[in-house]
Amino acid sequence: MTREKITIERALELIEAYGAEPGGWPEDERAAASALIEAEPNVFAEVLSEAHALDAVLMNEMLPEPSVDLAASILARAPVAAPERKNILGRLSSVLFPKGVRWPAGAALASLLMGLVGGYAYAASDVGYDQADAVYYAAFGVDSDESWLSLE
């Protein structure tokens, strides 16, 4: 809760503890202390001047930087993400391709599977020899076995 009023003694305590900058004072007393100091400038002039001088000196503190490797060595020991749970296709893929999917091998396997499926479907279908022959001859640009024979 923000205080509306503050005593001169308390305002002096704040300056002695936190320095001359209102930004460093406790939030709930900041506005009341600023208002009091503005109303009684002579009371606080000396103590504020001393506090400003010390604040300025503290601002000039020089410290060494940590070595450049420190952040990297901290991050090297940070937790690692847990491996993702795979769905059934992912699990099947890791069984078939334990070293990961390699596309040329994958494509060869896919075409092999397509051939097997196509062959099985064709063998299972009730297509007569005539119809099969017609497809065969059409593929080679001839109309029938007669014209095929006539080529000989």
Next chain:
Amino acid sequence: MSGLSELDQITRAASGDRAAQAALVNRNMPIVFRVAFRMLQDRAEAEDVTQETFLRAWKALPNWQPKAKFSTWACTVALNLCRDRLRKKKPVLMDELPERVDTALRPEEYLSSQQTLKGIEANIAALPERQREALSLCALEGMTNIEAAAAMDVSVRALESLLARARRTLKARMSGVLAGEKQ
């Protein structure tokens, strides 16, 4: 990453998100290092404490409770580690210790750093431990009184008393420098 709340960042870091981990380190490592250095006055030791603080953080993140800011929590851990180290060192009188040379600095940098140390840093280093902690967190790292008191595990009133005594000591010891600043 800047649009994320600290809690989001911590949750992501705990689950192994490298960007969140890097952001957490980049934001908080310098504060932890500076606080540790002011307490220990030794770069290598301050780095050890910083590293240990983050190792503890990595372990703590999965069960993180957002009771305090990460920086406050990290400074609490770092201060405790520093106190442990200082306690182990205490039997040795400071006068008996050989003068330490920071080998990471070149000779001219070392000389310059020693001249600076005779001023502000040496006076801060000479403050009693708890006063140094209070000044480091509040005046030098900009923590609020509530955050600093939490990090030091003291009441706000006790923190104020430590801060006032630290500033009074510095004023007395650095009266010459401060007279120049006032002009």
